[in-house]
Amino acid sequence: MDIKKEEIEGKDVRGVVRELIDEVTKTEKEAKEKSTRGGKSPDLKLYVVDTSEEVLGQLNDLATSIIDSDSSKKAAKNFFNSHIISEYKISSDIWWVEIKTPRYERTDDFIFVKRDDSIWILTTELKDWAEDTVENIIKYMPQMERVYLTSDDLEDVMDSIIDSEVSGFTAKYRSQHQERAATLRFHGAEPDDMKKAEEHFQATPTRIEFNQRNSPSTAIQGSGSNDGILTVESVRLGSEGKATDTLLDTSKDFILVDSKRYEVNTDSKVRFFESGFSIDEFTSIELYDPERESAENLREEIKSEILSKNQYQYGRWGENTFFIHDKNHGEIFELGIESPELVLHAREATTALSLRSFCKSVLDEFDSTYSIRKKETEVTL
Amino acid sequence: MSRQWERQKTEIDSYNTFLSAYHSRTSYHGFSEMDYVVSNYFPKLSDPHTGADAEPDFVLYNGKNVILVEIKQGNNISSRHIKQMEKNNDVSIEYAEEFLKDSQIQRRFGLSGDVFSVETCIVYDGMGEEYVEKCRKKWPDCREKLEEMENETAILGQSRDSKLRILTGEFDSPDLQHWLEYGIDLPPTPRTTISLTDGLEMESIAVSLCNIWGQKAVSGSVLVSVQEIRSHFDHRELKPGDVTDAFKYLTDVNACEARGNRTYEFRKEHLGQILDIERIIADEDDDRDGTQRGLDDFN
Numbered sequence: 001m002d003i004k005k006e007e008i009e010g011k012d013v014r015g016v017v018r019e020l021i022d023e024v025t026k027t028e029k030e031a032k033e034k035s036t037r038g039g040k041s042p043d044l045k046l047y048v049v050d051t052s053e054e055v056l057g058q059l060n061d062l063a064t065s066i067i068d069s070d071s072s073k074k075a076a077k078n079f080f081n082s083h084i085i086s087e088y089k090i091s092s093d094i095w096w097v098e099i100k101t102p103r104y105e106r107t108d109d110f111i112f113v114k115r116d117d118s119i120w121i122l123t124t125e126l127k128d129w130a131e132d133t134v135e136n137i138i139k140y141m142p143q144m145e146r147v148y149l150t151s152d153d154l155e156d157v158m159d160s161i162i163d164s165e166v167s168g169f170t171a172k173y174r175s176q177h178q179e180r181a182a183t184l185r186f187h188g189a190e191p192d193d194m195k196k197a198e199e200h201f202q203a204t205p206t207r208i209e210f211n212q213r214n215s216p217s218t219a220i221q222g223s224g225s226n227d228g229i230l231t232v233e234s235v236r237l238g239s240e241g242k243a244t245d246t247l248l249d250t251s252k253d254f255i256l257v258d259s260k261r262y263e264v265n266t267d268s269k270v271r272f273f274e275s276g277f278s279i280d281e282f283t284s285i286e287l288y289d290p291e292r293e294s295a296e297n298l299r300e301e302i303k304s305e306i307l308s309k310n311q312y313q314y315g316r317w318g319e320n321t322f323f324i325h326d327k328n329h330g331e332i333f334e335l336g337i338e339s340p341e342l343v344l345h346a347r348e349a350t351t352a353l354s355l356r357s358f359c360k361s362v363l364d365e366f367d368s369t370y371s372i373r374k375k376e377t378e379v380t381l
Numbered sequence: 382m383s384r385q386w387e388r389q390k391t392e393i394d395s396y397n398t399f400l401s402a403y404h405s406r407t408s409y410h411g412f413s414e415m416d417y418v419v420s421n422y423f424p425k426l427s428d429p430h431t432g433a434d435a436e437p438d439f440v441l442y443n444g445k446n447v448i449l450v451e452i453k454q455g456n457n458i459s460s461r462h463i464k465q466m467e468k469n470n471d472v473s474i475e476y477a478e479e480f481l482k483d484s485q486i487q488r489r490f491g492l493s494g495d496v497f498s499v500e501t502c503i504v505y506d507g508m509g510e511e512y513v514e515k516c517r518k519k520w521p522d523c524r525e526k527l528e529e530m531e532n533e534t535a536i537l538g539q540s541r542d543s544k545l546r547i548l549t550g551e552f553d554s555p556d557l558q559h560w561l562e563y564g565i566d567l568p569p570t571p572r573t574t575i576s577l578t579d580g581l582e583m584e585s586i587a588v589s590l591c592n593i594w595g596q597k598a599v600s601g602s603v604l605v606s607v608q609e610i611r612s613h614f615d616h617r618e619l620k621p622g623d624v625t626d627a628f629k630y631l632t633d634v635n636a637c638e639a640r641g642n643r644t645y646e647f648r649k650e651h652l653g654q655i656l657d658i659e660r661i662i663a664d665e666d667d668d669r670d671g672t673q674r675g676l677d678d679f680n
Contacts, residue, residue, distance in 0.1 A: 315657025
């Protein structure tokens with residue numbers, strides 16, 4: 001990144017974001033020269049990450065314990081063995097994190113910001129380097145999981161950005177029924193293009209690009225994707241404040257939508273009383289309304305395409321219920337096969353981490369045409 | 382182990398099917414939506430005012446009404462069922478209030494604990510309107526029992542992926558009657574909330590040990606003693622011999638390890654067996670019976 005950690009000292013979250021926005025801000029002339037999106041110019045990326053415990057200031061300890069543990073994946077051990085993480089505290093909620101890749105004599109810089117139970121990771125490093133460094137940290141540390149928005153939720157959140165219009169999108173289609181997968185990429189899209197893609201291909205957006213206007217000209221170019229990344233590609237001089245607000249508000253919406261889908265707010269502990277035991281509350285997540293109307297072999301399909309992953313260990317209860325152990329997150333949940341639909345039930349210590357991860361696998365790798373909803377029974381006090 | 386599990390599982394499934402009407406995932410007017418809570422699972426109500434010894438399967442309460450629910454499998458209305466419902470009907474309002482107070486109803490649910498009426502019902506898992514019709518018209522013995530039961534309580538039918546609803550008989554409260562005549566939609570795969578049978582058979586103790594304590598091994602080893610299990614379930618009078626047998630069985634199938642002094646340990650490496658305990662017991666059940674297993678079990 002162009003900025004140094006000294007430059008964000010004493011700044012609050014908004015100040016830090018504003019500082020980073022400056023890196024992608026361009027004068028009218030520069031903006032004109034950059035006529036197309038993408039390319040090698042840096043954009044500002046914000047990863048929205050859900051956490052199960054404190055990770056700020058602990059990244060090194062967590063990495064060491066992954067290296068030392070016998071049960072860690074080989075890829076995870078290799079990654080942490082070949083990268084060096086340095087953390088510098090800016091304030092109680094903001095940390096500057098450097099990830100060194102000795103092999104290429106590279107250092108990539110990131111800013112970690114704590115927001116309630118989630119973490120924002122900000123950087124202007126190139127996407128390739130972010131993928132090789134910070135994205136792997138998130139991937140290999142079970143305490144962290146990127147938020148995951150379904151296509152419908154992504155559309156809703158991106159729609160709520162003021163003064164913006166869709167200017168491009170990536171849409172994916174994967175249906176068990178059709179036994180094929182397709183990816184559509186649109187740049188310079190018209191407002192109706194996304195609707196057409198959905199109607200004609202049943203392809204649902206996984207990344208939406210937007211242009212935000214100030215007067216007639218484009219002030220901000222950005223995008224949001226369903227796996228918890230927001231980017232600001234360019235900002236026109238004078239629109240830095242607007243870009244900062246957009247990024248802060250949208251990432252907040254990401255968290256709200258994600259927790260609405262996956263957060264387990266209920267307490268399904270088994271309690272023992274003199275007069276009997278009880279389980280008072282329930283959380284279930286339904287994957288419903290897929291494109292195909294019947295799925296006779298759904299149980300076997302789920303077994304071979306999802307449950308066969310190393311991440312899972314499972315046992316069966318009767319014909320159509322599974323108890324699933326997500327080894328990455330150390331949690332157990334229950335899965336009901338209600339062909340063609342699926343339902344997940346939280347058990348005693350289940351959190352959003354394992355539920356989200358399972359839903360993401362189903363939508364990304366199995367059938368992207370499912371919709372998701374959560375049903376909770378909370379005991380009101 | 383004898384071929385016991387299939388019957389036990391049918392019983393357990395019928396409890397969980399009923400409880401899915403509480404959670405109400407597939408309906409907009411299940412018990413939770415009508416402000417009822419399941420305050421007790423398999424309680425014992427010994428009413429000193431009336432001398433009633435009631436042992437319903439579940440107690441539901443909404444701040445006004447108490448419903449004592451009895452769950453049965455199949456169609457057969459027996460004299461024993463009628464006697465059970467007589468006992469449930471003998472629970473007095475005064476005692477129901479004392480009982481709810483003991484159940485910490487206020488602390489757990491913020492409900493007053495006041496009771497205006499004690500309702501009862503019996504739910505037959507697998508009974509439908511057609512059967513009731515036939516019973517009444519075609520089979521005199523059956524009709525006699527049915528009429529006796531109708532006089533005692535509301536008779537409901539339920540089945541997975543269908544409805545829980547009143548077939549005949551009545552609740553005292555017209556609201557309750559009206560609502561359950563319409564019925565509550567039930568899902569095809571109810572959550573596995575309960576895994577212990579009313580009769581506390583050894584097999585069901587074994588699966589419950591796995592589901593409640595064994596599954597905790599995801600976050601590290603779990604040490605638990607026979608005595609601890611008994612005191613957790615103290616209201617149900619688990620026999621120490623049965624708990625020990627259940628643990629021995631689990632040790633045999635490598636779902637836990639004996640640590641001496643009637644203490645057992647569930648560890649991560651046991652999780653494969655812990656999660657699959659129902660299938661393991663069911664397969665053994667089949668083997669005992671000498672029946673050919675379905676091809677599906679070999680998948």
